[in-house]
Amino acid sequence: MAVIDNLMDLAGKAERELDANVAEVDRILHICNACRYCESFCAVFSAMTRRLDFNVADAHYMANLCHNCSACLYACQYAPPHEFGVNLPKTLSRVRRDTYMEYAFPRAFGELYRQNGLAVAMAVSLGVALFLIATILSQGSLFIDGLEADFYAIFPHNVLAVTFGAAFGWSAIALAVGVSRFWRQVSEPGHSVLVPDAIGAAAKSALTLKYLGGGHGDGCNNEDDAFTLWRRRFHHLTFYGFMLCFASTSVATLYHYLWGVEAPYPVFSLPVLLGTAGGMGLIIGPAGLFWLSMRRNDMQIDERQKTMDRGFIALLFFISLTGLALLAWRESTWMPFLLAIHLGFVMGLFLTLPYGKFAHGIFRSAALLKHAIEKRKPNPVQAGSE
Template sequence: MQVDLFALAAASPSEATATEEARRQLEICNACRYCEGYCSVFPAMTLSRAFSDGDVTQLANLCHNCRGCFHACQYVEPHEFKLNLPRALAEVRVESWETFIWPHGLARLFQKSGVSLAAAMIAGIALTLAAAYALRPENGQGFYTVLSHTMMASLFSLASVLPLIVIAGGLGRYWRHVGGDRVTLAHLRSALIDAGKLKNLSGGAAKGCNYEKEDRFTMSRRWAHQAVMWGFMLCFASTVSATILHYAIDLKAPYRLLSLPKLLGVPGGILMTLGGIELIRLKIRAEKALGAPAVWGGEMAFVLLLTTIAASGLALYGATGSAAVRPLLIFHLGAILAFYLTLPYTKMVHAFFRLAALVRDAQTRRD
């Protein structure tokens, strides 16, 4: 079957919605297929001849924005087709988060404004400060001289559970939109392996991303993402282990360096800090026009917030036993509170949607 690429490119990009423009570009890419081996987007794309709105949304969330396809493409500007698939998919991806996460106005606010995220962090710090002084315990050890364990656990349990409920609702709407089927252990296992390896950040021929300026391949973004991801998981495991120690065997904080919470949390904090710094460096160097430029400020603010949480946690551990513990703890907990409360409305939500996209991709490949 002969495909008329010029007929596919007839729609005016300036007049199309984000989904329509992405569909136009996907149809051209599907006819060309030069980038077929680059990442999961292209094999998934070739399974369809036409793309519904759900298909476009699924492919957009499957894309890791490595940008290799842009630098390999013969149809980018100044060619009249004006392909920029990384940007087209990035804009649909952001739009999908804003559409499926409720309330929609908050998603747009935090995705597009670093100032709003900074304001949320300041509000989180102020709220933690107020709670620390108004409800300070009469006795306690370590951090619990600033804020009681009961208050700390209650505040952060509520702040973490509510956003997860909002995200779960958004994922349900996404799953129905992309035509998701019943999830099996095989689907989930495949998706988790892909997510853990971040294999789609290896780009074409496993050389890495073209994320930095021009067309230089590098694994820096993949390594930075892995450092942040595994650092985050270690810090989460540290919190879980501390909770078990506190409630199961009545062993309360502060914990020694060779305790399980510290053996997990300190390396996790170091990985998150170093990975976050590298992601900030890469984002500053990267070409904004190959992503979604409108949300650059919000994305940068989110990476800064995540790095701030990790770095302040390490600083807090280093300040143990000094007068700096109180202000550092309030600052650290305030940043965490801001992170939790804005979780469904920042770039962090991409982790949940991308995992769902990988599960859906595993279904289509196995069915």
């Protein structure tokens, strides 16, 4: 009963915070709409010009359009210490943090992750890893010789496929429910979203991280008014490293079920080559993003948003680190131990996917699609003034 009461208290506090954050978005964007200096910077300002007032749905929509490049903060004549106190990147980062909870399924899980994403991610991963280690120890020794990289001698293939498949399936369902709720709230009722050229434009913006160019292609402002492209580069290494690892798993699945070729696979096989390249990207990218996060100006992003971001970054980094270590020592007595640690972090990622930074990628893609559709329609503000 106490747990339920605590969750209800947290939910009530979150609602009040969201109301305050939405009110601040509305205040700031009214100032920005009057100024228009940053109108060409990014999709946020393009979307802003189509509205005169900004409700909860608009705030969530623009928060997920924002890539937090901070170009507008350093260009703004009304930024702190001006009495207007215009700080759009930080205000939108607070609403973006609220998005993870507002549309989470179930919502209580989103609230839990929102409080301390890094601690939750590490606790889940290490908890699963310790359970797997205990399972191995119950069968004998943790360090076993002579297995010759036979992972399925430790955990049967079908057990791994069902367990991790179920966890990934749950995350996919939770993400689908969350983004469907988001889309229904931010979309105009009765309008089709199947606009092929808009889908292509949104996909291009998402895959190239167009809006991490700072509005001019020179990059973000990370810690001062100097532009840098490193945030875009580290994001690309992270995303495409993840996709290479996903491709590795997909190819290995085809090997196993279609051609009857079981793991372990040779070093120069396609699954191993894809996984190794992806693993390197997922070490360099997250490490770089963490380094930039540590150096980032506190004016640019909400502190609690940082802990959520770092939770996801840490999971990707440790999945890659343990995966490459497992590849290097898969024929040693350390293999069972390394396998348990690696699978623990993979399960931690699967279970937290719908509630952290990965979910933001899905919401951002939906926001970019809405923006691409909007751009292909008449501007209602201009039409109303004629």
